[in-house]
Amino acid sequence: MKAAVFMGAGDIRVTEVPKPVPGPGDVLVKVAACGICGTDVHIFSGEEGAAKTVPPTILGHEFAGVIEAAGGDVTDFQVGDRVCVDPNDMCGACVPCKSGQGHYCTGMVGYGTTADGGFARYCRVPARQVCRLAESVPFEVGCLAEPVSCCLHGIDMCIIRPGAEVLVIGGGAIGQIMVQLARLSGAAAVVLSEPVEKKRALALSLGASHVIDPAAADPAAQLARLGLSPDVVIECAGRKETMCDAIRLAANRATVMLFGLGRPDDEIPVKPFQLFRKIGRASCRERV
Numbered sequence: 001m002k003a004a005v006f007m008g009a010g011d012i013r014v015t016e017v018p019k020p021v022p023g024p025g026d027v028l029v030k031v032a033a034c035g036i037c038g039t040d041v042h043i044f045s046g047e048e049g050a051a052k053t054v055p056p057t058i059l060g061h062e063f064a065g066v067i068e069a070a071g072g073d074v075t076d077f078q079v080g081d082r083v084c085v086d087p088n089d090m091c092g093a094c095v096p097c098k099s100g101q102g103h104y105c106t107g108m109v110g111y112g113t114t115a116d117g118g119f120a121r122y123c124r125v126p127a128r129q130v131c132r133l134a135e136s137v138p139f140e141v142g143c144l145a146e147p148v149s150c151c152l153h154g155i156d157m158c159i160i161r162p163g164a165e166v167l168v169i170g171g172g173a174i175g176q177i178m179v180q181l182a183r184l185s186g187a188a189a190v191v192l193s194e195p196v197e198k199k200r201a202l203a204l205s206l207g208a209s210h211v212i213d214p215a216a217a218d219p220a221a222q223l224a225r226l227g228l229s230p231d232v233v234i235e236c237a238g239r240k241e242t243m244c245d246a247i248r249l250a251a252n253r254a255t256v257m258l259f260g261l262g263r264p265d266d267e268i269p270v271k272p273f274q275l276f277r278k279i280g281r282a283s284c285r286e287r288v
Contacts, residue, residue, distance in 0.1 A: 157257065161186065166232045212226075
């Protein structure tokens with residue numbers, strides 16, 4: 001079968017590889033759609049993503065398709081089922097797993113990062129890692145189940161209250177998902193900061209209240225003209241500059257979510273006095 005195999009920094013090759021054979025508890029998914037994540041870009045650039053990827057590895061962890069074969073122990077799925085895939089296979093035995101924090105699993109297998117994934121015609125995964133897709137869900141939508149689930153977790157951590165003002169920085173796929181989830185969470189105003197006009201227009205069609213162009217003027221001035229002071233800022237660009245902006249543009253007592261994945265060696269300056277002004281004084285007043 002054909003697969004796009006990561007061979008090292010800057011080197012992905014479309015080549016013929018053996019078709020996987022499912023084990024007793026596995027299913028063989030015929031891939032119908034697979035997304036390209038920012039993590040894939042980091043890996044291709046030679047940087048570490050969520051985990052170290054050792055070549056040769058077939059990338060692609062956002063995928064959906066049809067079960068073509070199933071192992072003898074698989075009882076919950078059958079050939080022909082339309083499914084999406086959870087690429088993070090947790091061991092269930094380490095301390096983080098047993099304490100309900102499986103995303104810190106010390107023995108996690110990542111399909112598309114540490115093990116072969118969806119940039120291929122077929123991918124073998126344990127049956128416990130797939131979920132059925134309704135016939136009404138296109139595969140190119142179903143493959144977004146993984147990024148949407150990540151965004152849902154991020155939104156939950158932001159604790160957006162009804163009436164809140166939310167600023168999303170970066171209008172890529174993740175930023176557009178966050179715009180929609182923020183609105184669904186009850187935010188009164190959702191603003192997208194994005195330099196690309198096409199992405200700003202898309203955000204407005206998806207429910208953003210306002211859009212601003214950070215390349216045209218200081219975002220702080222644009223927010224002030226709108227009469228907004230964000231209670232929640234969600235950074236989705238993964239750039240040092242926008243991470244600093246996320247802190248700078250946040251209102252007092254705001255929540256700042258650094259969702260974008262930066263480079264492993266990125267550092268950002270943090271001014272303790274700025275944090276005191278935004279967080280410390282309010283906290284002190286409450287204690288008094």
